[in-house]
Amino acid sequence: MSSEPGRRNCDQSELVHVYALGALPESEVAAFEAHISECAECRDELSALRPTVEALVSWPTDVLRPSPTLWSRLASRIAAETGTEVALPAIQSRVAPEWENVAPGISCKLLATDSERDRVSMLVRLAPGAHYPPHIHAGVEELHLLDGVLWIDDRKLHPGDYWRAEPGTEDRRIWSETGCTCVLITSPGDVLC
Numbered sequence: 001m002s003s004e005p006g007r008r009n010c011d012q013s014e015l016v017h018v019y020a021l022g023a024l025p026e027s028e029v030a031a032f033e034a035h036i037s038e039c040a041e042c043r044d045e046l047s048a049l050r051p052t053v054e055a056l057v058s059w060p061t062d063v064l065r066p067s068p069t070l071w072s073r074l075a076s077r078i079a080a081e082t083g084t085e086v087a088l089p090a091i092q093s094r095v096a097p098e099w100e101n102v103a104p105g106i107s108c109k110l111l112a113t114d115s116e117r118d119r120v121s122m123l124v125r126l127a128p129g130a131h132y133p134p135h136i137h138a139g140v141e142e143l144h145l146l147d148g149v150l151w152i153d154d155r156k157l158h159p160g161d162y163w164r165a166e167p168g169t170e171d172r173r174i175w176s177e178t179g180c181t182c183v184l185i186t187s188p189g190d191v192l193c
Contacts, residue, residue: 012032012042013042013045016042016046016049017045019036020050051121097111104130105129105131106127107125109123110122111183113188117139118188118189120185121185122185123181124182124183125179125181126176126180128177129176133192134193135171136191136193137166137167137171138167138188138191139167139187139189140167141163141185141187141190142162142164142184143182144183146182147159148180151173170193
């Protein structure tokens with residue numbers, strides 16, 4: 001990545017986001033894929049974005065994606081205002097990861113695995129009243145609560161809250177009276193107590 005925060009060295013790095021979202025015009029995809037194969041900065045950025053984009057793709061279409069007619073109207077308006085050709089995003093079919101029941105009242109959807117760093121990213125859903133087993137963290141654990149209320153020991157988390165646990169620390173009581181969904185990035189080597 002770049003040497004200064006927020007500053008990129010590659011003049012094509014902004015296209016990574018457009019490409020990751022499948023919004024790069026079809027006529028530019030091959031050239032950009034050739035660029036990515038040569039540019040480590042853009043490859044790293046794409047790797048960092050991919051789990052998030054893939055997670056969002058599996059959400060309901062009416063919530064996250066504009067309708068095809070809105071895409072068309074928006075593309076036409078941009079083309080008219082800029083004097084360029086109408087560019088519609090390429091249609092891509094993606095396979096959404098499946099939810100897996102891992103314990104009573106607990107479901108997970110694996111988003112990404114980084115075996116080099118011994119990390120996994122997943123969505124975790126607890127049913128109302130469900131308890132997650134006590135465990136010791138093998139690595140850094142990061143949790144972002146999306147909905148519901150989650151208790152971690154004596155701390156009550158609300159939607160939008162972030163929780164970070166350091167390696168070697170222990171979570172003794174994790175539960176949700178309301179049910180909840182969170183993004184969890186953790187080590188698969190956590191030790192259950």
